[in-house]
Amino acid sequence: MENHDQQAQSNHGHLEEHHHEESFVTKYIFSQDHKMISRQFLITAVIMAFIAMVMSFMFRLQLAWPGEKFWILNFLLGDKWAPDGVLEPGMYMQLVTIHGTIMVFMVLTGGLSGTFSNLLIPYQIGARDMASGFLNMLSYWFFFLSSAFMLAGFFVETGAASGGWTVYPPLSALPQAMDGSKLGMTLWLVSMSLFIISALLGGLNYIVTVLNLRTKGMTMTRLPLTIWAFLLTAVLGVLSFPVLFSAALLLIFDRSFGTSFYLSDIYIGGQALEQTGGSPILYEHLFWFLGHPEVYIIILPALGITSEIIAVNSRKPIFGYRAMIGSILAIAFLSFIVWGHHMFITGMNPFLGSVFVFTTLLIAIPSGVKAFNYITTLWKGNIQYTPAMLFSIALVSTFISGGLTGIILADSALDIPLHDTQFVTAHFHIVMGVSAILGMLAGVYHWFPKLFLRHMNKKLGYIHFWGTFISAYGVFFPMHFLGLAGLPRRYYSFTAFPMFDNLVDINIFITTFAMLAAFVQIIFMFNFIYSIFRGPKSEQNPWNSNTLEWTTPMENTHGNWPGKLPVVHRWPYDYSKPGKAHDFVPQTIPLEEGEVDGGGH
Amino acid sequence: MIKFLIYLAIILAVFAIGYLVRVFELASILKGDSPHKVTDKDNKFMSKIMMLFLVVFFVFAIWNLKTYGPLLLPDSASVHGAELDWLFNFNMIILFVVFVITHIALFYFAYKYYGRKENTATYFSHSNKLEMIWTIIPAIILAVIIILGLKVWNNITAPASKDAIVLQLYSKQFDWTARYAGKDNELGASNYKLITDENALGMDSTDTKGKDDIIVRNEFHIPVNKEIEFKLNAREVIHSAYLPHFKAQMNCVPGMTTMMHFTPTITTAEMRKKPYVINLMKGINALREKKGEKPEEFNYILLCNKICGNSHYNMQMTVVVESETDYNEWLKSKKTYFKN
Numbered sequence: 001m002e003n004h005d006q007q008a009q010s011n012h013g014h015l016e017e018h019h020h021e022e023s024f025v026t027k028y029i030f031s032q033d034h035k036m037i038s039r040q041f042l043i044t045a046v047i048m049a050f051i052a053m054v055m056s057f058m059f060r061l062q063l064a065w066p067g068e069k070f071w072i073l074n075f076l077l078g079d080k081w082a083p084d085g086v087l088e089p090g091m092y093m094q095l096v097t098i099h100g101t102i103m104v105f106m107v108l109t110g111g112l113s114g115t116f117s118n119l120l121i122p123y124q125i126g127a128r129d130m131a132s133g134f135l136n137m138l139s140y141w142f143f144f145l146s147s148a149f150m151l152a153g154f155f156v157e158t159g160a161a162s163g164g165w166t167v168y169p170p171l172s173a174l175p176q177a178m179d180g181s182k183l184g185m186t187l188w189l190v191s192m193s194l195f196i197i198s199a200l201l202g203g204l205n206y207i208v209t210v211l212n213l214r215t216k217g218m219t220m221t222r223l224p225l226t227i228w229a230f231l232l233t234a235v236l237g238v239l240s241f242p243v244l245f246s247a248a249l250l251l252i253f254d255r256s257f258g259t260s261f262y263l264s265d266i267y268i269g270g271q272a273l274e275q276t277g278g279s280p281i282l283y284e285h286l287f288w289f290l291g292h293p294e295v296y297i298i299i300l301p302a303l304g305i306t307s308e309i310i311a312v313n314s315r316k317p318i319f320g321y322r323a324m325i326g327s328i329l330a331i332a333f334l335s336f337i338v339w340g341h342h343m344f345i346t347g348m349n350p351f352l353g354s355v356f357v358f359t360t361l362l363i364a365i366p367s368g369v370k371a372f373n374y375i376t377t378l379w380k381g382n383i384q385y386t387p388a389m390l391f392s393i394a395l396v397s398t399f400i401s402g403g404l405t406g407i408i409l410a411d412s413a414l415d416i417p418l419h420d421t422q423f424v425t426a427h428f429h430i431v432m433g434v435s436a437i438l439g440m441l442a443g444v445y446h447w448f449p450k451l452f453l454r455h456m457n458k459k460l461g462y463i464h465f466w467g468t469f470i471s472a473y474g475v476f477f478p479m480h481f482l483g484l485a486g487l488p489r490r491y492y493s494f495t496a497f498p499m500f501d502n503l504v505d506i507n508i509f510i511t512t513f514a515m516l517a518a519f520v521q522i523i524f525m526f527n528f529i530y531s532i533f534r535g536p537k538s539e540q541n542p543w544n545s546n547t548l549e550w551t552t553p554m555e556n557t558h559g560n561w562p563g564k565l566p567v568v569h570r571w572p573y574d575y576s577k578p579g580k581a582h583d584f585v586p587q588t589i590p591l592e593e594g595e596v597d598g599g600g601h
Numbered sequence: 602m603i604k605f606l607i608y609l610a611i612i613l614a615v616f617a618i619g620y621l622v623r624v625f626e627l628a629s630i631l632k633g634d635s636p637h638k639v640t641d642k643d644n645k646f647m648s649k650i651m652m653l654f655l656v657v658f659f660v661f662a663i664w665n666l667k668t669y670g671p672l673l674l675p676d677s678a679s680v681h682g683a684e685l686d687w688l689f690n691f692n693m694i695i696l697f698v699v700f701v702i703t704h705i706a707l708f709y710f711a712y713k714y715y716g717r718k719e720n721t722a723t724y725f726s727h728s729n730k731l732e733m734i735w736t737i738i739p740a741i742i743l744a745v746i747i748i749l750g751l752k753v754w755n756n757i758t759a760p761a762s763k764d765a766i767v768l769q770l771y772s773k774q775f776d777w778t779a780r781y782a783g784k785d786n787e788l789g790a791s792n793y794k795l796i797t798d799e800n801a802l803g804m805d806s807t808d809t810k811g812k813d814d815i816i817v818r819n820e821f822h823i824p825v826n827k828e829i830e831f832k833l834n835a836r837e838v839i840h841s842a843y844l845p846h847f848k849a850q851m852n853c854v855p856g857m858t859t860m861m862h863f864t865p866t867i868t869t870a871e872m873r874k875k876p877y878v879i880n881l882m883k884g885i886n887a888l889r890e891k892k893g894e895k896p897e898e899f900n901y902i903l904l905c906n907k908i909c910g911n912s913h914y915n916m917q918m919t920v921v922v923e924s925e926t927d928y929n930e931w932l933k934s935k936k937t938y939f940k941n
Contacts, residue, residue, distance in 0.1 A: 089914070168908075174837065267803070280855065280856070281854065316724070320728075345850050347851065358747060390647065412750065420906045486846075491913065497904070502881070536636055573726065
């Protein structure tokens with residue numbers, strides 16, 4: 001560590017000399033600085049999230065008022081995909097598919113981990129930068145290319161991929177099966193391959209940095225929970241993304257080279273295909289072997305961010321620090337052996353199903369521990385209601401309510417009638433979509449001063465928060481009832497079924513709240529952009545936090561700390577410690593004589 | 602031109618809002634407030650809204666149950682469906698209790714402990730006892746949920762009895778075909794390479810087991826209180842045979858045969874007479890009348906529940922459950938596929 005410190009010191013001195021020689025390109029575009037890369041990830045993700053939100057707005061219009069004409073649809077999609085303002089079924093499929101893919105991968109994996117792992121890992125462990133700035137830069141640019149390829153699908157004649165974000169073969173493997181499985185699907189696979197490269201480069205970097213570049217005194221049990229969450233997220237990604245890559249590779253072979261990994265006994269377009277012996281179930285196994293860890297890749301960083309924000313703003317140590325680490329480890333381990341709960345009714349052996357029921361419900365225990373610990377952290381706190389804190393508390397609420405319906409779906413018998421219905425859509429949107437978005441927004445409000453050296457407007461933040469939180473439940477709470485009434489997901493319209501006629505009211509209700517949600521995100525976008533340029537300048541440690549990122553000066557310098565790297569003497573959660581002058585004790589303050597570290601753990 | 606004007610209007614609106622925010626920010630600074638620093642007043646105000654939210658959220662949840670509850674599926678019309686209904690309600694009660702307790706705690710603490718300058722938080726970093734409590738109690742509850750769930754799961758997935766009526770559901774883009782095994786209760790062989798426009802299922806004419814097979818479209822009938830074993834196949838992509846009223850579902854996968862079985866307990870005619878269903882249909886038909894569509898009677902339905910292409914949303918078959926005599930009568934009126 002000492003050695004590294006010296007090296008970084010000299011490196012830093014070197015950079016300072018040439019500080020003004022940095023060109024626009026190396027500073028803003030091909031930057032190797034973790035702070036700039038973090039900003040690049042965030043801004044790309046915000047744009048992608050906005051696009052995905054507009055997509056959801058378009059298909060929600062169709063679901064609430066099927067077949068009705070909306071000039072806005074024609075305005076956005078043109079005459080081919082929305083003639084007279086009525087959405088085409090093919091376009092509907094493209095929109096749900098790409099909305100899902102963008103949100104899951106570009107926004108909540110790339111955007112969330114990319115932004116906050118990059119920003120906080122070097123800052124909070126006391127490192128000058130990531131272990132490899134070059135790989136870090138590549139990680140962003142692969143992500144950027146991947147995002148561009150994902151959107152490119154909408155600009156080809158046959159449209160974007162449209163087999164759902166899980167792109168199950170044979171539907172995705174056979175261009176004859178639907179237009180979306182033609183060029184659009186190829187673009188999807190290219191995009192996803194680039195994304196996997198980006199995730200691996202980023203993930204390896206995060207792991208190496210956390211393990212090797214911690215400053216003096218920063219032991220593993222003095223790491224903020226954010227870093228623990230980012231570390232385990234990266235481990236999950238590095239272990240599971242390659243499996244998705246193999247799944248995609250085999251799919252590419254099946255599509256282009258006539259292999260039959262996933263194809264067997266297929267008759268389509270008036271001809272019997274040669275392929276025999278493959279199994280679509282194989283793809284499902286490979287996909288969900290990533291797919292399930294993936295939801296923890298999404299939610300763990302959000303929970304890490306929440307842990308930090310709730311502790312800081314309750315002015316209390318996070319309750320059960322070691323139990324929190326234990327839960328993260330348990331969740332990370334278990335997430336690898338639960339993927340089969342996505343496949344109870346695919347024809348998988350029922351006994352295997354029972355095993356997956358058991359492992360899946362086990363995950364509820366560490367998840368519950370986390371939820372209870374958050375609630376106890378609030379107890380007897382001195383809660384500071386920054387917008388970030390509001391988002392974090394809301395995350396605890398959605399994590400609980402979404403997690404509870406997960407217990408229903410993890411129960412294989414109960415999953416039979418609910419599988420692939422709107423109940424599932426409601427469940428995973430609340431527990432992983434909304435929760436992770438709330439965590440990401442909390443992080444943006446909390447670390448905005450570190451990202452852009454300025455503050456966001458708090459009143460607009462409050463409006464944004466309440467609008468988002470209320471409309472999130474307004475959208476997804478009633479959606480459970482659609483599923484319980486037997487309404488499948490991914491249906492362009494259900495006017496063909498008289499039994500669903502009376503559900504149209506629920507859909508109108510949902511779409512109304514979706515529009516409210518979209519509207520308040522415009523307020524956020526405005527606040528975000530406005531504050532980058534015009535927000536009030538931030539002071540050094542605006543939230544009175546203990547962690548190291550607030551010990552760096554409020555300017556963007558290479559190497560983070562102008563002088564020596566800080567030395568850590570205590571855990572990060574000494575808030576309101578008895579006998580101290582202030583209600584926070586930064587990690588750099590040495591322990592007094594006889595003082596116990598780590599909250600007496 | 603109109604597009605250009607719309608863009609222009611949006612850009613101007615954004616700038617206008619920008620200046621408006623600037624004015625508000627300056628005004629609040631003059632009043633001694635800060636545009637970003639949180640004050641005790643903010644804390645108090647937000648904590649009150651937190652409490653208000655909790656109340657509104659619970660009222661909203663109950664309103665949802667009251668308004669949307671009567672739109673849900675009627676009591677399940679199969680033997681295992683009734684078990685599932687019970688299991689679902691049992692789990693839901695547990696989960697609802699947990700939901701209420703955790704939300705009251707979360708929002709009450711958020712309300713009670715809002716930040717005040719003169720206050721200090723309590724330094725409370727961990728408690729092994731508390732953590733044991735909320736590890737062990739959920740573990741016990743989950744054990745109960747797992748055991749009850751797996752019991753039902755094992756019942757559902759146990760092999761069908763030997764005298765179950767065998768029925769193939771064949772799915773393709775975008776319709777269903779049902780094939781009855783006939784007197785021998787065994788389906789004849791089929792091969793996807795034999796598929797033609799006439800022989801949509803690719804049935805093998807050399808297999809004598811298939812001689813008595815009967816193929817029907819649009820609607821299939823099953824007898825009440827008899828176990829039905831479904832053999833599911835797909836022609837080109839994955840489909841899913843979903844029968845919501847019987848709480849039954851299984852994917853149809855190209856290249857393999859999947860299976861499910863259930864015993865219907867309520868005939869279509871009986872279902873139509875149930876007060877709950879009469880009410881349900883009254884609501885539906887009132888809405889249909891408004892739209893100028895003809896009224897409908899209650900029907901069991903089979904639909905596709907795995908994304909299978911652009912017309913995935915319209916792939917259905919009507920299911921009729923009737924007495925065994927009616928069923929036999931109906932089946933007799935159908936011709937076998939191969940002319941003997």
